[in-house]
Amino acid sequence: MSTITNIRQAVPDRDDLAEDGGSSIYERLRDDIIHGRVKANERLKVAELASRMGTSTNPVREALQQLRGEGFVIMTPNRGARVRPIDEEFVRDICEIEVLIEPALTRWFVGIVTKSDIEELERLQEEIEALNFGDEMKHSNLDLQFHRLMYDRHYNRHAVDLWVRHRHILWAISRGFPTSLSRQANVLEEHRELIACIRNQDVEGAARAIGRHVEGSGRHIIERMRLDKRHG
C-alpha cells in the first residue's frame, strides 16, 4: 500500500544519547507539515505515524489534536486527520495579519520606550551588522531579541502570542533558505530607520517602517519558496 514516504523516520540506532533531542512528536509532525514534506490534504494515519515515530498511537493522537487546535491539520469525526496546506498563500495570509498587528505593537512601544531601551536596540543592531548574516542561527536569535525587546512588555498578551506563533512558523519555513543580498541590505536599512523613528518619537514613521519590514520579509520568503519548489 502506498505510504507517506517523505516523513522523517524515527531515529533508528542512536538511542538515548539525545533522549528526545528536544524534538517531540508534535514538533516533528509540525515541522513535516510546515516544510511540505507531507503533501497538502494528505491523510495522516495514526498507526502509520506511530510506527514511523517509534511510539504507540496515543502520543500521535494527542499531537494531532494539538495541531488541530493550531489549525495545521483538519480532523473530521471517525475519518481522521488531513494536512492543511502550507503554501505561499498561507505565508501571505500570516504576513498580512502581521502587517496589521506589528505596527500597532510598535506604536505602543514608541510611547513607553526609555533611553536604555534604545541603547539596547542599537547594541543589538550593531551585533547584527557585525555578524552580517554570517551565521543564520545567530542572526535569527539576534533579530528575535531585537523585536522581542519591542513587544515583550506589551499588555496585549494575546497579540504578542500571535506574533510569536507566526514568527515561529515563518522561521520554520524559511530555515535553510538563503537570504538574498538585496534582502540583507533592506533588513539592515529597515532596522536602522526603525531605530531612528523610535529615537525621534516618530510614532507613525516607526509604524510604517515595521510595516515595510514585515511586508518585505514575507515577500522574500515567498520568492524563496517559489525557487525552492522549482529546483526541488
Place this chain on the structure above:
Amino acid sequence: MSTITNIRQAVPDRDDLAEDGGSSIYERLRDDIIHGRVKANERLKVAELASRMGTSTNPVREALQQLRGEGFVIMTPNRGARVRPIDEEFVRDICEIEVLIEPALTRWFVGIVTKSDIEELERLQEEIEALNFGDEMKHSNLDLQFHRLMYDRHYNRHAVDLWVRHRHILWAISRGFPTSLSRQANVLEEHRELIACIRNQDVEGAARAIGRHVEGSGRHIIERMRLDKRHG
C-alpha cells in the same frame, strides 16, 4: 460549489440532563473555561475530568491537547494542564486584535461588493431590526450571517478563521448576558452606517464604522462581565 453550512455542531443542544450524551468533551471543557466555571490557573486533572464526564481518560487528554493548541489551557511536561484565565483582559486583547483585522477585511469587501450583496445586507438588517433583540439566539445567527456575508469570500482564510474563532469565544462569553438598550441602539445604528458607507463606496468610512462596532461590542461585553462578577 457545495453548501456553505459546514458549521460543526451548529445545533445548540441545551440538554444538560444526559451526562454522557450531547456535546463533546472538548466543547464542554471549553465552555467551562470560557464561562469561568473552572477558576483561573486551576489544575485540570485528567482522571478527575474523565470520571466527571463519564468517559475514560483518553478523550479528555485529546480534548486538552486541542484546547492547548487553541490557547485555552497551558500544559507543562509531566505536570498536566492548567486553565488559562478568561477575564476582561482576555476580551480586551481579542477585541483589540479584531479592531485591527476587521476594518482590513471590510475595506476589501467594499472593493468587491455587488448590488445583490448590498440587497442581502439590507434584507438581513431588516430582519434584525424586526426581531429587535427578541430572541438572543436568532439575533446572534442573523448578526453572524450579516458579517459572514462580508468576510466569507475574503482571500485571507487565516484572517477569517481568526475572526471566526474570536467571534465564537466572544459569543460564548456573552451568551446569557442581556444586551443593554443603549448597546442595542448602537448596534443598529452602526450596522446602518456600515451599509450606507458600503453603498457609497466609502472605504475608509466603512472601516471606521466596523472599528467602532467591534470596539463598542467589546466594551459592552466587559461591562457585563463586571456586573456579572459583582452580582454573582
Place this chain on the structure above:
DNA sequence: GATTGACAAATAATGTACGATCTGAAAGTT
C-alpha cells in the same frame, strides 16, 4: 526546638495494548 535533607508512599501524567465501532469500497444479489 526548629529547620533541613533524604527517603518512601501516594498521586498524577505519559505510554502501551487491545477491543469496539465506524467508514469506504469492493463483492454479490435482484
Place this chain on the structure above:
DNA sequence: AACTTTCAGATCGTACATTATTTGTCAATC
C-alpha cells in the same frame, strides 16, 4: 444498473503499565 451485504482498514474508547512529580515522614544537624 442499482441496491445490499461483506470485510478490511482505520479511528475511537477502555484498561492497564510505566514513569515522573508531589507529598509526607522521620532523622540528623544547627
